[in-house]
Amino acid sequence: MGNTISRRTLLRRGAVLAGALPFAGSLLNPAQAAPSVTGHAATPFSSEGWTEREIALNAVEPLKARLFANENPFGPSDKAKEAIMNTLPVSYQYPMRSMGDLSQKIADFEKVKQENIFLASGSSPLLMAAALAYYKPGCNVVTGDPSYADLPSKAQRIGAKWVKVPLTTEYKLDLDAMEKAIDDNTVLVYICNPNNPTATVVDNAKLKSFCDRVSKKVTVFIDEAYIDYLDDPQGTTLIPMVNTGSNIIVARTFSKLYGFAGLRIGYVVTQPETIKKLSLYTEASMSISTTTLQAAIASYQDREFLDGALKKTIASKSYLYDVLKKEGYMYVPSSTNFVLFPIKMDGKQFTDEMMKRGVGVRFWKFNNQDWCRISIGRMDEMEAFASAFKEIS
Amino acid sequence: MKSILFAGVLLLAGLGVRAQDSTGGRALTMEEYEKAKTFSVADPDKDTYVKFENAYILDHNGFGKPYFITGDDGKKKRIDLYKLILKDGRVELGTVIYYTTETGKRYTACMPGYKAPPAVWRKYFEDIHAIDKEEQFFVLKLSYVLSEELGYQLYRSGMGGGGAVSREAGT
Numbered sequence: 001m002g003n004t005i006s007r008r009t010l011l012r013r014g015a016v017l018a019g020a021l022p023f024a025g026s027l028l029n030p031a032q033a034a035p036s037v038t039g040h041a042a043t044p045f046s047s048e049g050w051t052e053r054e055i056a057l058n059a060v061e062p063l064k065a066r067l068f069a070n071e072n073p074f075g076p077s078d079k080a081k082e083a084i085m086n087t088l089p090v091s092y093q094y095p096m097r098s099m100g101d102l103s104q105k106i107a108d109f110e111k112v113k114q115e116n117i118f119l120a121s122g123s124s125p126l127l128m129a130a131a132l133a134y135y136k137p138g139c140n141v142v143t144g145d146p147s148y149a150d151l152p153s154k155a156q157r158i159g160a161k162w163v164k165v166p167l168t169t170e171y172k173l174d175l176d177a178m179e180k181a182i183d184d185n186t187v188l189v190y191i192c193n194p195n196n197p198t199a200t201v202v203d204n205a206k207l208k209s210f211c212d213r214v215s216k217k218v219t220v221f222i223d224e225a226y227i228d229y230l231d232d233p234q235g236t237t238l239i240p241m242v243n244t245g246s247n248i249i250v251a252r253t254f255s256k257l258y259g260f261a262g263l264r265i266g267y268v269v270t271q272p273e274t275i276k277k278l279s280l281y282t283e284a285s286m287s288i289s290t291t292t293l294q295a296a297i298a299s300y301q302d303r304e305f306l307d308g309a310l311k312k313t314i315a316s317k318s319y320l321y322d323v324l325k326k327e328g329y330m331y332v333p334s335s336t337n338f339v340l341f342p343i344k345m346d347g348k349q350f351t352d353e354m355m356k357r358g359v360g361v362r363f364w365k366f367n368n369q370d371w372c373r374i375s376i377g378r379m380d381e382m383e384a385f386a387s388a389f390k391e392i393s
Numbered sequence: 394m395k396s397i398l399f400a401g402v403l404l405l406a407g408l409g410v411r412a413q414d415s416t417g418g419r420a421l422t423m424e425e426y427e428k429a430k431t432f433s434v435a436d437p438d439k440d441t442y443v444k445f446e447n448a449y450i451l452d453h454n455g456f457g458k459p460y461f462i463t464g465d466d467g468k469k470k471r472i473d474l475y476k477l478i479l480k481d482g483r484v485e486l487g488t489v490i491y492y493t494t495e496t497g498k499r500y501t502a503c504m505p506g507y508k509a510p511p512a513v514w515r516k517y518f519e520d521i522h523a524i525d526k527e528e529q530f531f532v533l534k535l536s537y538v539l540s541e542e543l544g545y546q547l548y549r550s551g552m553g554g555g556g557a558v559s560r561e562a563g564t
């Protein structure tokens with residue numbers, strides 16, 4: 001047993017005893033409901049537990065349930081696997097042509113031009129490229145808090161300020177407060193919709209009018225990694241705004257519902273000049289493998305597979321909700337393949353105890369509360385979670 | 394449907410999902426005291442968080458490594474401490490002590506929480522005294538451990554519970 005954990009637990013207990021903050025209406029503590037700015041190497045406003053990489057490297061073997069990285073265990077599709085096998089013999093070739101084949105397919109489906117699409121090996125390299133491309137001395141990036149930390153943490157690493165705007169009492173991005181937080185030094189506004197780790201979605205009309213106004217002043221980066229899990233992705237995506245010339249970058253990935261997290265492919269849809277700007281900072285296209293490209297082409301908009309994966313995700317999620325309710329726990333209703341719920345002990349202790357029982361999940365701390373984020377897995381994984389959870393709930 | 398569930402989330406949050414005062418105004422009863430002494434953790438090296446009757450939790454987290462004590466008698470004893478927590482409301486009721494001798498025999502004691510009634514405290518003193526008659530230096534060796542724990546807890550509260558308060562920080 002690590003001593004660090006023990007101390008932290010003690011510490012927290014002490015703090016809770018001394019602080020005794022009453023919760024008002026929600027777990028959102030009003031004292032925190034104002035944007036906070038953190039500079040380089042400052043302590044983040046909300047804090048995340050171990051990252052997915054750290055959890056994976058420290059996981060017990062064999063892991064009964066891998067529920068810490070928001071992957072889709074029902075993928076990739078059979079068509080994708082078949083395409084990979086068929087492509088292997090020609091995988092000595094650079095995938096110059098197939099890149100265009102995929103971006104054309106996406107362009108046709110989304111009703112944009114091919115020149116609006118920039119492919120990369122996952123959306124992560126593009127988040128990184130945006131952080132680098134928009135940086136200038138004294139700049140800041142505005143995000144929700146908590147939200148997906150990749151882009152702003154990279155921007156912070158190179159010297160940008162990270163302006164963190166607390167979520168609403170419904171754990172959604174607070175678009176009004178985010179708009180107010182923008183100043184002359186803001187170079188990017190990062191909108192994660194649906195938001196990770198809360199799995200909430202903002203009102204669509206509100207987001208569109210937000211982007212309409214804000215993108216006239218500053219580039220808005222909309223990360224739609226989990227949009228495929230929504231009932232109406234086409235009615236929700238902001239990609240159509242690219243056609244009207246908006247200064248926005250919409251990021252998409254095959255890592256989630258398509259089940260390609262290990263195959264690595266994603267893209268942004270934006271203005272051609274923005275692509276030119278981003279391409280200075282990423283190898284992007286040259287980092288995608290032939291096999292992955294062909295797999296993506298074969299399974300793009302494969303409704304049979306996608307609907308099947310969605311159905312299984314919903315079944316596992318509803319099982320999870322029942323487990324949580326039965327154990328007397330609440331949760332933030334989820335629009336994605338992960339669920340955030342408040343826990344009754346220190347987050348690190350909770351994830352350690354779960355990992356000891358072969359179940360990998362992540363924790364967050366915000367609003368004076370510890371939270372568990374659990375990805376939706378196969379039913380056997382959810383059952384493994386349930387039996388481990390019952391032991392410590 | 395979604396908003397109904399959401400209301401549920403907020404409602405619970407309003408009640409406070411975490412015990413604000415870890416004693417919760419609730420103290421260890423005599424019945425619980427007797428019961429806690431029967432709670433057995435199979436392997437203190439592995440079992441750091443164990444539930445009993447889905448109502449009580451023994452939580453080793455927070456107590457660091459096990460204590461090993463070899464006194465003048467040269468006999469090595471192992472002492473493991475666990476917080477006794479009432480699951481409902483996460484109320485800390487006391488501390489369960491496993492005292493393992495050099496032959497592997499285990500004695501279990503339950504130190505009541507501060508708010509426990511005098512009768513429970515009296516019973517605890519009688520019980521450890523009784524063990525001491527059977528197991529030489531039990532109370533003495535236990536007092537080393539509890540003294541060090543008290544020292545650490547006072548140090549920690551003196552630091553206001555803030556910052557990185559490590560067990561080694563004072564050494």
Ligand SMILES: Cc1ncc(COP(=O)(O)O)c(C=O)c1O
Pocket residue numbers: 069070121122123124125148192196223225226252253254255261265266
């Ligand atoms: C919101 C969000 N954006 C982007 C990513 C990165 O995905 P990838 O690089 O696999 O496309 C993730 C991964 O978890 C995510 O949650």
